[in-house]
Amino acid sequence: MKLLCGACDEAMKFTQAEGPREGSLSVLFHCPRCGHRVALLTNPWETQLVRSLGVAIGGRAVAPEPLELIRTTLATGVVLWTEEAQSRLERVPEIARPLARGSIERYARERGYREITPQVMDEARARLGF
Ligand SMILES: [Zn+2]
Structure with a gap:
């Protein structure tokens, strides 16, 4: 997964992440060229999705958990x-x-x-x- 700056087509860089808090994850990115900022806010289901995809956030992958699919289904x-x-x-x-x-x-x-x-x-x- 990659975020691109709409203005300059540059890959957004990770700024900071908060959470998961109540299942939600807030991730901030910025464009290294123009400084444009984007915040990604996931709901509990998406947090699980990000986890199961093993997406690296801020250089570390969100720890995978067992029975992800079942938990994801039930978490919602x-x-x-x-x-x-x-x-x-x-x-x-x-x-x-x-x-x-x-x-x-x-x-x-x-x-x-x-x-x-x-x-x-x-x-x-x-x-x-x-
Ligand atoms: Zn930009």
Whole structure:
């Protein structure tokens, strides 16, 4: 994959990358000739795609992960909360709930779970340390 500057047909150079954050990767490029800048923002699916293509970003390839195809397919799915998980989440103090919800959903999505059960919550908690 290569980005070309529209004005000078020059290959854009990598500037910096951020993320993956919530599955999204932000990659900045600049044109060495005219200084034109472009930001590439990937969604979680595209991040997986970039990974599976082994595209080198900033000189290092994004680490490949096992079961990429399956994960990619599932990563785009909506994560559902079971009733038990939902009522357990409601016991989390209100101020911390959005953070807990977001972290657990992200954890579940990254692992390709479609459903959040109390067991997934335990796993997430053990892994994320909250
Ligand atoms: Zn240019």
